[in-house]
Amino acid sequence: MISSDTRKVFSIAIPAALKHLVDILQIFIDMIMVGMVSISALAAVGMSMQFMMIINVLMTLYVVGGNALISRFIGQGRKRRASALLYSLSIFAALLSVFVTIGGYMGSEYIYAMMGADADVVEQGSLYFKIISLGMVVIFIDTLLYNALSAAGDTKNSLYIKLFSSAINAFLNYVFIFGHYGFDAMGIEGAAYATVISYCFNVFAYYMLLKKPHSKLNLIPIIRAKDLIRAWHVGWGAALDRGVSSISFLFFVAIIAAYGTVELAGYQVGLRIEGIAFMPGFGFAIAATALVGQSLGAKDKAKAYNMGIISGRIAYIFMGSVGLFLILFPEFLVGFFTKDVATIAVASYYLILVGLAQIPLAIMFVYSGALRGAGATKTTLKVNVISLWIFRVIPSYIAYKMGYGIIVIFIIMNVETLIKGIIYMYIYKKRVWLDIKI
Numbered sequence: 001m002i003s004s005d006t007r008k009v010f011s012i013a014i015p016a017a018l019k020h021l022v023d024i025l026q027i028f029i030d031m032i033m034v035g036m037v038s039i040s041a042l043a044a045v046g047m048s049m050q051f052m053m054i055i056n057v058l059m060t061l062y063v064v065g066g067n068a069l070i071s072r073f074i075g076q077g078r079k080r081r082a083s084a085l086l087y088s089l090s091i092f093a094a095l096l097s098v099f100v101t102i103g104g105y106m107g108s109e110y111i112y113a114m115m116g117a118d119a120d121v122v123e124q125g126s127l128y129f130k131i132i133s134l135g136m137v138v139i140f141i142d143t144l145l146y147n148a149l150s151a152a153g154d155t156k157n158s159l160y161i162k163l164f165s166s167a168i169n170a171f172l173n174y175v176f177i178f179g180h181y182g183f184d185a186m187g188i189e190g191a192a193y194a195t196v197i198s199y200c201f202n203v204f205a206y207y208m209l210l211k212k213p214h215s216k217l218n219l220i221p222i223i224r225a226k227d228l229i230r231a232w233h234v235g236w237g238a239a240l241d242r243g244v245s246s247i248s249f250l251f252f253v254a255i256i257a258a259y260g261t262v263e264l265a266g267y268q269v270g271l272r273i274e275g276i277a278f279m280p281g282f283g284f285a286i287a288a289t290a291l292v293g294q295s296l297g298a299k300d301k302a303k304a305y306n307m308g309i310i311s312g313r314i315a316y317i318f319m320g321s322v323g324l325f326l327i328l329f330p331e332f333l334v335g336f337f338t339k340d341v342a343t344i345a346v347a348s349y350y351l352i353l354v355g356l357a358q359i360p361l362a363i364m365f366v367y368s369g370a371l372r373g374a375g376a377t378k379t380t381l382k383v384n385v386i387s388l389w390i391f392r393v394i395p396s397y398i399a400y401k402m403g404y405g406i407i408v409i410f411i412i413m414n415v416e417t418l419i420k421g422i423i424y425m426y427i428y429k430k431r432v433w434l435d436i437k438i
Contacts, residue, residue: 009287009311015155017283019162024275026166033173034191041188044125048132051111055100057243059143062089065235067151068375068438069227071290074152075297084222086148089231090141097140104133128192135196138203145206151290152216161205169198234438237377241384248388255396256409263406266346269337274354277326280318281362284311285369293373301434308370308428315362323358326351350410357414360421367424375438383423392416
């Protein structure tokens, strides 16, 4: 018989995982439609996702700290305090987005040129990112509201909102990009307008949800500077972690790119497929973050610890099963993305190897999420920075210089994942993080 704690984990994790799937499908649909405009437009949108990785660092500053505090307040039965913090963070997110909007709008051409894009990609990218920049305020607030509700234990409503907004985005892509129902064909600009409008819908839907008295959170117009500072104190470590990890990832990709186009394409295809495999881990990490934080707020350390253990065990099963599928049917999966024989070979090797690493990856996802929920962001920062550079980036660079093939790079990546998973398991089971004050 399933325990009540296990049911709680599933009630948060499954909708979160499905929302992650919808996010991925929306990106796929966007890329397919934009790809019909031109190769330059497709490249421009793809590069914009790299810029958003950097912008996500800024959002992490208020999201992770907010999650940790909100979940604790909910665990303490202090919904009003959590709702006041959400209001304060919304104001902060809106103000922070203004600087990103100005920088993105004024510097879009320079950003694309700095990344080494061709002139036509710079032109298309500038048109796209200027519009996205003007909608940055709703992107920032949408990210905050989704994460805050997740921390409070509500991922179902976020899934419903995402389903509707993705349908709106796909429909508006069709209308604006290609010119239907009386609209002129706007190409890549149409894709940008569709994205911003779908985010506007998200924020409106969240606002209507938060107005309901029985919602997990509301918006209470009270600003407590002390709570904001507490959230930032937790958030800066997570933001620095995200920033360093993003830079490390770019270095790692650059090493793979040095092998050639086929190797890079195979890696990118494999990474996209693995992104779908991330779904269970992503969902159970969110569950661990929320339930660990809530349990600590209720001053029940034993339950906080067990919530992470339960989330981890279920994640092992799900991601282990996905890993087995990646190992057994790599060519079948890669065949949906490319018919190039050489690329299929590289991507298949990648999937077989990452399939073997899905269980340690599940450990990393869930236990790092649990630690962030407890506010231990400085710990996750140290682990991720040391692990990525000492066990992945530097060994990969050495292997490349010594003339080893791309398979060795993938093996190094897997070994680093295994080491990181072991480190997180060790830290989690020591339980020192249960005593962190935020």
